Structures are given as C-alpha cells and as structure tokens.
Amino acid sequence: MAMTSISGKTSLDWEGIALALSPVGLIEEPVLVKKRSRDFFWYSPILDRKLKGCFGDLVAQPATVAELRHCLSVAAAHRIPLTVRGGGTGNYGQSVPLEGGLILETTRLNRVIEIGPDFVRVEAGCNILALNDALKARGRELPVFPSTQDIATIGGFISGGSAGIGTVSHGMLRDAGNILEIRVLSVEPEPREEVFRGDAINLIHHAWGINGVITELTLRTVPTEDWIGCIVTFDSYPDCHGAAINLATSETIRRKLCSTLDARIGTYFDRLKGIVPPDRAMLVTLIPRGQMDDFRALVAAHGGSLDLAMDEAERIARKLPHVFEFSYNHTTLQALKSDRKVTYLQILFPAPVNVAKVVELRAVLGEDVFMHHEFARMGGKVVSFDLPLVKYTTDERLYEIMSIYEAHGCPASDPHSCIIEEGGMKKADYRHLAWKKRLDPLGLLNSPKSREWARVRDMTPEAIEALHQP
Template sequence: MTDTLQKTDWRAIAAELGPVEVIDEPVLIKKRSRDFFWYSPILNAQLKTCFGDLVARPAKREDLAHCLAVAYRHDLPVVLRGGGTGNYGQAVPLCGGLIVETTAMNRILEIGEGYVRVEAGALMADINAALIPEGWEMAMFPSTQDIATIGGFVSGGSAGIGSIANGALREKGNIISLKALSVEAEPQERIFDAEEALQVHHAWGLNGAITEVTLRTVPTRDWIGCMATFDSYRACYAAGYALATSETIGRKLCSAVDARIVDYFPRLDGHVPKGRHLLVALVPREDMEAYRSLIAAQGGTVDLALSDADRQERGIPHVFEFAYNHTTLQVLKADRTATYQQYGVGDPSDADAVARLGETVGNDVWQHHEFARVDGRIVAFDLPIIWFTDEARLRQIDGAYEAAGFTVADAHTFHVEGGGLKNADYRHLAWKKRMDPKGLLNPGKSRAWETVRHLSADDIEAMAKD
C-alpha cells in the first residue's frame, strides 16, 4: 500500500473526485488528520506524524459513493471522519491516503414517534435542537455534542449524557438501523437492522461508510443542571450511586468528580465552594424536591440548580461540560502532562472499595466516576485524571485497579480491540470482508484483521461462533 501511495498523482485523484469538494492545502489536511488522541501521551508519540494526502467533503450519498469508488479503483486507504472528537486516533490515517469528511452530509431526514433519521454528518446538537420543539430528545449524546457528528458517535462512541437513563449506545433499541456503503468498484448501500448495526457500531469505520442512522428518541423533559458538593470523595461517590439507583428521581447525568479536578474548572469559580468534591447531575424539574432531600441525606449541599435559561444568564457552561471526557479536557487546557484511563467498577454499590482504591493508587491519580445503565443494571466507570510520568507507571496503576477487581478498557491504544467492545468477536470483521474486500477502510486499526483478511467472510464469521 505504501508503494502505491508513493506513486499516486494526488492532483489527478483530486480531479477524478470532482465534482466533490476536495481540500489539498497541506495545513488543512494535517488539521483533519488529527482527533483527540493527544489526550494520551502514548498515542500522541505514535500518531502525531500520521497525516493523510487529500481530503474529500461529500455533500450527499452519491458523492460519498463516488469517493469510495475512486479509492477502490486506485487502492487508496480511506479514513472516514466526522467532527474528529474521538480519543483513540480513530480518525487518524496511519497509512496516509484519502480522508473523507462527512460533515456536509448533515440533513435531518425524518422525525417520528420515538425515532429520528439523519445523515451521518449531522451534528448531535443540531439533532437535539430539531427534536425538542417536537417534544423529543436524543436518548444520549456525548459531552462534545456541539462538534461531534452522529456517524462519528456511532462509529467510535459508546455512552454519554442520557446513558444513566437509557443505557449505552449498544443497548437494545438505541440504534434502530443504519445504512452504510461498501468500498467496491460500484459501492452498494446496505441497510443494517438493529442487531446487525451493532457490528458497525464502535468499529471505527473499518467495515462500511455510514450514510444514515436511525436512532431511538425519548420524550423531552425540563432538565435542571445540578451541582452538589461533599466533604469526602467517598460521600460524593455514594451520593452518586444513590441518585443513579433512585426509583423516584429521574436523571440524565450523574458524575462524581474529585475536588482536585474541580480546581481546574475556572468557570465554576464563585459558583461552587473550593476544596469540595462535586456531584454533577441533570434532574427533571418535577423531581427537584426529592433530589434535594437525597443530597441532604447523603451529607451534601446543593450549590447550583439551574434551568438552561438560568445557566445562560449566569454565563455557566452546560453541566455536562464537567462530565465524561470534557472533564479531562478541562484539565488538559491547563496542563498537558495530564492524561486519563478507563476503568470499570467491579461493584458499583461499594463506595468503601472506591475510596480505598483512591488511597491505594497514589496522589497522581484523581478519581472521576460516571454512572450509566448497561443491560438494565447500574454500572460505574472511573475516568481518572492521571499525572503521566511514563508508561510503566500507567500500567502499574492499571494493575492496582485490576487487583481491586476493576476492569481496564485501555484508552492508550489505536487498535479497535483495545477498548473492550471488539476484543473476541470476529463478526464485525466478517462484515469488513463483505463491505471492504480490499481492506482499504482505516487500515492498521485492527490487529485481528491482519490475521483473517485472507479468509472468506463466512470463514471469519465461523470463527466468532467457535
């Protein structure tokens, strides 16, 4: 593939891609060759010199099909890109080639009873803005909704604001269907139903170019952004678990944040007291009295409870900008020596175990937990701030978490198998063989693909059943 690219006449490719818009200015190509991999110093060292050769911006499905046909004809690697908000280098071209940015494919096609159908490049903030006047909202969205596309979220995301109520993205019913194009001489569009769509979900664009997504929506509510503080992190976490498991209080977000991290939130200065641990939540207005009672019973103080209009008037960001990986971003804005990791809590009800682990791992690990729902049960995962020294120390921290019964979903690898969703399941690679027979989509991102690419799709699928 490298030899082919060295001989490629990119000016001729750009002309052949017409009338699709192309970007050939080196500075802009480099910018679109990056995502948020720099959250990881390990990935930053590995990926910072990886760039594409040309960018195409299709505006409709036919344009995207044309781009894929040109790539197939010339054996060009293709990396699909939305807003570039992924953290693992999903949108970074390891082998150069063509970057296809889908942000111009952004139409909201249909809003119906409990669903929305949109093009892959639609921004999630725009989708929510269209849904709410119709009485609906997205079942979940990431904290980066203002720049993240729905195709990118389905390809590379897994949970977000709303997952505490509606489960992870892979939960049954959240993805209703999607459409994706193959990479062939004449690309074909295939409809993936809810079950098959899970093979395209979180596959990093390896096995098809998503064109449309149909997602579950839920009735919108009058959400109040809440911030409560606590003297200890144990109490903060325990209150988060109590809120997450409450049978009487609705919630769309529930995040516990160590006080040392909160010090890196300058836009909360004067709004929450210094030195206290923070519980961030979204609670419906009708449940606020019960929420305040719960926080008081857990030993906390409600410092902020704002409607969206109140929040805007006071110049405070959305509460979800202090949750999920926006928390990491807030720290990285001030100090790039920080990083993070992804850990699953073995028993989310055991606040003592969480507190003990916080004391065990040391002062270079600052805890931050998100609560979500998976398979109908409440789970918690830690996205701690880790003050990075070297990989050996990072793996020592991983070992301490594992010894305490926590799981590790490594945020410091650019292989799709590293994150936990595609580890031992070859079905998504069987679809890659069908949809991308030359292996042009996002090459280098799957270790397992290199061992099975010579097999037929049926043989690859059979491996998943063994």
Template structure:
C-alpha cells in the same frame, strides 16, 4: 514541524475519477483535519502527531461518497472517515495517508417523529436535539461534545454519554435503530443495518463501513435541571452519587469528581458552584425532583451549589451546560491547568460500583489518579464508567511501565480497563478483542482492508 509527506498513492487518478467532488489539497488544512483529541494521551500524541492524510474529500451527497469509495477500492487508496474530530483515541487519524473523507457536507436531519429520528452522518448532535425538541422529544443520550460532535462520529466512535444512567450505552438494545452503510469495493453496495446489527459499525472508527445515515431513538422531553452537589468527604459524595444513580429520581446525568479531578471546573462553572477542594456530584434531574435532590444532598452531608434550567444554560452564551463539565470535558478542563494529566477508563461493574470506586481511590486516588466516575446502566443494571484522571507527565519507558502496573492492578481486582492510550479496536476494548462479528462484517464491506487501516490489526484482507 515536518513538511506534509509526499503522496504515497495515486491521488491524481482519484481526483480524476470523481468529477464534481470537492477536494482540498492544502497541506495545513489537510493536516488540521487529520487530527482529533489524541493529545489527551502523551503516548498517542507521540504516535500520531505527524500523521496526516494526503487529500481531503468533501462529498455533499451519498452518490459522491459512493464515487469516492469506488475509486479508492480500484486504486487501493486508504480511506478514513471524519466526523467533527472530537474523538480522544486517534479514531479519525489516517495512519497510512490516503483520503480523509469529511462528512460535514452530509448534514441534513432527514426526519423526526415521535420515538425516532434519522439524519445524515455529518449532522451535528445539537441539530438532532433541536429537531427532536420541536416535536416534544429529545435524544436518549449524547456525548459531552453535543454542541460540536456529529451523529456519525458518535455512532461510530462513541460508547455512551449523558443519558446513559437511564438508558445504558449505545450497544444496549434499542439505543441504535438503523444505519445506512456504503461498502469500500470497486462496485460499492449500500446496506441498511437494523437494530442490534448496528453494533457491527459501532465503535469501529469507520473501519467496518462508511456510515452515511443514522437512525436513533427519541424519548419524550422533560424540563431538566443542571445541578452540582458539593461535599467535604469523598466517601459521602460517592454514597450520594450511588444513591442518586440508583434511586427514585430519574437522573439523566450523575458524575462523581474527587476534588483533585475537579480542579478544572472553578474557572468554568465558578468557584461558588465548584468550590476548590470540594468533592462534586454533577447531575441533570427533572425540575420536579429539585426538592428531593436537595434533601438527598443534605442527608449525605453535602449541599447544592447549582440548580438551574438545563436548556437555559445550554443556550445562554455566558453559561456552560453542566454536561460540558462531565465525561471527557472533565479531562479537557483539568488539562488546561495541568498538562501532566491524562485519563484512564475503567468499568465499575454492577453490584460493585461503590466497592470498586473505594478500591481505586484508596490505592491510587488523590494525586496520581484523581477519581472520576460516570454512572451508567450496563446490561440493564446500575454500573459506572471510570474516566479517572491520571498523572502521566511524560511518554517514556517509566511512564509506560507505571501505566501497565495501574491497569494490571485494576484488572487483578476485577475492575476491567478500556485503555485510552491505544488506538486499536482490539486493545481499546475491555475484552481485548474485536466485539461480536465485526471482523466478519469487515471482510464483507472492506475486502481490501482500506478503511482506516491500523485501527483493526487482527483483520486480514480477503482480497489484496
């Protein structure tokens, strides 16, 4: 493994300009914090495995964040913001060295009220959920990494998760209420974004401002049940998942896993809950809906293999909450058994969820691309995110060509792809461009182009 790179920026001047701020210079720790789960992709693993920051900044207050931002702007030092490092695209990997801004020291839940909660960006999602539960509410949605991830990381690097079948993704109106943002200028400003303006910092990987506080909506809590449904037929499982996602049961989570996509779950959930060779539907439903869920499974030729209190499974050391078998965790568990597996993200659009899933399954499912769907609402209508496993055993020209073929085939069939094997905002978008006016906002908050450089290549700094 190569040694840490020699400093390329005036790090000594940065430290001198920020008295009282904690910095970490140990190369091993800085390198460790400079990584996320980019190794899910063999392509990103090759690109990022040797990337590292030059120093780790560990602010404890907003004032310290402002001091670091001002010094970086004056000295033209790149700055990359880090949450918990649970992203899978290399969102938090510093491509050009500089400072890695660890937000773990800003971890307070500021307040929780009926319908809304506000916290510092480094607060863990689980801490927000606990605060919400104390007043009889819960988060509308959270990632499968809820027990590790920070709210700032989810806000700036995520798109949706558990709860998106009811509420849609983060970008849907009402799902992000507010964000407090520090600009990267010689004299930093502090901006408060409200409502849909929060989209200016959503999923830009910290390249459109340093988010220091986040405000999210809450919803009254329910007694949820973790459930697993097993089927011998993939198409029956697909039809059941669609019926559950769109029917009268208000399901917080609906995941569909082809049997070959569920290979990592028997060691996690047990072979009785996740029978090897079975196609699975993972769900979170209200306790009152348990009889209806059992009837729905039977009507589609399946059976319920798990029905348990969700909160109990989340808090019991010996149990795994069902959400930690869904979304990105499905890929994580599968890769523990087969390192040749990575994944591909698609959108099964409203009105074509089942048809698109059947098309993907018939053309690529089984061995090469085991089907994995997460049911969501998209622009208010039922849809599904594909998080299909993908067999990509090497990072070479042949693998890249095959990946391009699979992506092109899906897009030609009217199934948009968000490529998880790239790390830029533009190329990772289904639209292959920066959403909304994020470019214009970046010009206002990052005139020198120092925030996570490389993640938004279409941006040209307004002030060199």
C-alpha cells in the same frame, strides 16, 4: 493540485485522483489537510507521540450520498487508503489516517430526514447539537449523546462511542432499542448499501469505521425535559459517591447524568471558581425541574450542598458551560487546558456499585490518581466507569495503575492505544472483521486500526465469523 504525497506514505497520482473525484468538494491545502488528520488523541501522551506525524493526503467533503458513492468508487479503483471523519472528537485516533490516503469528511451529509413520534432518521454527518435542537422543537431528544455534542457528528458517535449523557437512564448505545437502523455503503467499484437492524446493529456500531461507511441512522428518541443542571459538593469523595449511587439507582428521580469527581479535579475548573467551593468532591447531574424537591431531599440526606442549579435560560444568561461539560472526557479536556501533564484512564466498576470499592482503591492508588466516575446502565444493571485523571510521569506508571485496578476486580480499557483490539474490546470482534471482508474487500477502510485484520484478510467472511467467541 497536490502532486506529491502530504503524508509521505503514498505514491499515488493525487492530481489525477482530485480530478477523478470531481465534482465533490475537496480540501488540498497541506495545512488544512493536516488539521483534518487529527482528533483528540493528544489526551494521551503515548498516542501523541505515535500519531502526531500521521496525516492524510487529500480531504473529500461529499454533500450527498451519491457523491459519497462516487468517492468510494474512485477509492476502490485507485486502491486509496480511506479514513472516515466526522467532527474529529474521538480520543483514540479513530479518525487519524495511519497510511495516508483520502479522508472522507462527512459533515456536509447533515440532513435530518424524518422526525417521527419516537424516532429520528438522520444523515451520518449531522451535528449532534443541531440534531438535538431539531428534536427539541418537537418535544423530543436523543436518549444518549456525547459531552462533545457541539462538535461531534451522529455517525462518528455511533462509530466510535458507547456511552454518554443519558446512559445512566437509557443504557449503553448498544442496548436494544437505542439504535434502530444503520445504513452503510461498501468500498467497491460499485458501492453497495447494506442495512442493519435489531441485534445486527452491533455488527457496525463501535467498529471505528473499519467495516463500512455509515450514511444514515434511525435512532430512538425520548420526551425532552426541563432539565436543571446541578452541581452538589461533599466533604469527602466516598460521601459523594454514596449519594450518586442512590441517585443512579433511584426509581423515583429521573436523571440524565450522574458524575462524581475528586475534589482535586475542581481546581482545573476555572469557569466554576466563585460558584463551587474548592476542596470538595462534586456530584454533577441533570434533574427535571419537577423533581428538584425530591433531589434536594436526597442531597440533604447525604450531607451535600447544592451549589449550582440552573436551567438553560440561566446558563446562557450567566455565560456558563453546560454541566455535562464537566463530565465524561470533557473533564479531561478541562484539566488539559491548564496542565498538559494530565491524562486519563478508563476503568469499569462492575455491578453492584458500592462505596466500599472506592474506599478500597483509594487506599492503594497513589496521589497521582484523581477518581472520576460516570454512572451508567449496562445490561439493565447500574455500573460506573472511572475515568480518573492521572498526573503523567511514565508509560510504565500508567500501566501499573491499570494493573492495580484490575487486581481489585475493575477491568481497564486502554485509552492509550489506537488499535481497536487493545482498547475497550480487549479481543477481536470477528463479526466486525467478517463484515469488513464483505463491505471492504480491498481492506482500504482504516485497516491499520485492527491488529487482527492482517491475519484474517485472506479468509472468507464465513471463516472469519467462525472465529468469533461471545
């Protein structure tokens, strides 16, 4: 049994805690505990410096909700800092324990409980690929899922994600109807269940696991399609972007993905060499087989070349990745495999999306910025998120690039901070913190990830909610 703190940040009796957690499965080997203390924060050189020395002390792997309740009860009794972890695919250190303590790994809570005609009930630790496979057998699929579906868990995606494959057609996760119900447990000697539905789902969704432990989700499903993974190339990035705008806003062509990538990004894609010509901007998309003729016409109208069009059987036969593994932050991962000096940013191009804004920014951004846009629907309007690859030199240069985008009307979300109010939110969501006070009154759940928690933790939930400004 672990007698001393692996993290060096706690002075608890870890042998006694391990005994108290029985019969829950545990990971105690320091090397393995340290591996479970990491996510993909190393995409950021800033977070890599800050978080690479942060570790938990013990990993619990509850296999049932009853075992999870037991873990939370023990944590409350011993005042143990808690970090909830799924597949560990977050980019901002969401599942990194800043105070040491107990890591709750949810991957054994993986049951698909019920598949209905247009919904699915599932435990939070279910792998998303396994979930989509179960749905496909019933002719359904998730409307939105991450490019990391092979590893990610559905609870982790709902806790830390906001968009993904499908957002271009089905909106953000937070948009009405995508998440139907979230069930969570409190961290108390006698953990309580709370159920969130309707607009209330956003009191828990995208809160980074700071204000309750998700146990079960009910999600909308949509009919599955015979998707054809396509990569189209263009002479210029503005031409590529114009085609993507027409695809993303089309009322006739359905699409599951709409991504554009600067030609220079293609040099990182070893798996596409000999398939996609070099030095050409890329449009990456998923199109239903029955609409490929319409899509080919759109491509031709914009002067593009359809260089790859494959269904799932062909993809497997050719041993190629899904095309969505060249989108979202999988793009960053592909680049980092060969160049560890690359990092990324997160920029919103608000509606109405247009090629002129791309041309305007390309004229003022340096040669160290490679544009990469993901088209999405937000509040019913088509927007795009630029996740540019950046040749990292200094922290100051990263923030200078962000300021250039902002000066041109494109808000930046800081992916180089592990503090929730410094990232995409930009300000505290006091509704999240009010529910943290209700469901985590001892402040054990990932508390250092919120800058504002230390200021409001002694307030009542009602007083915290009163601070909220839409």
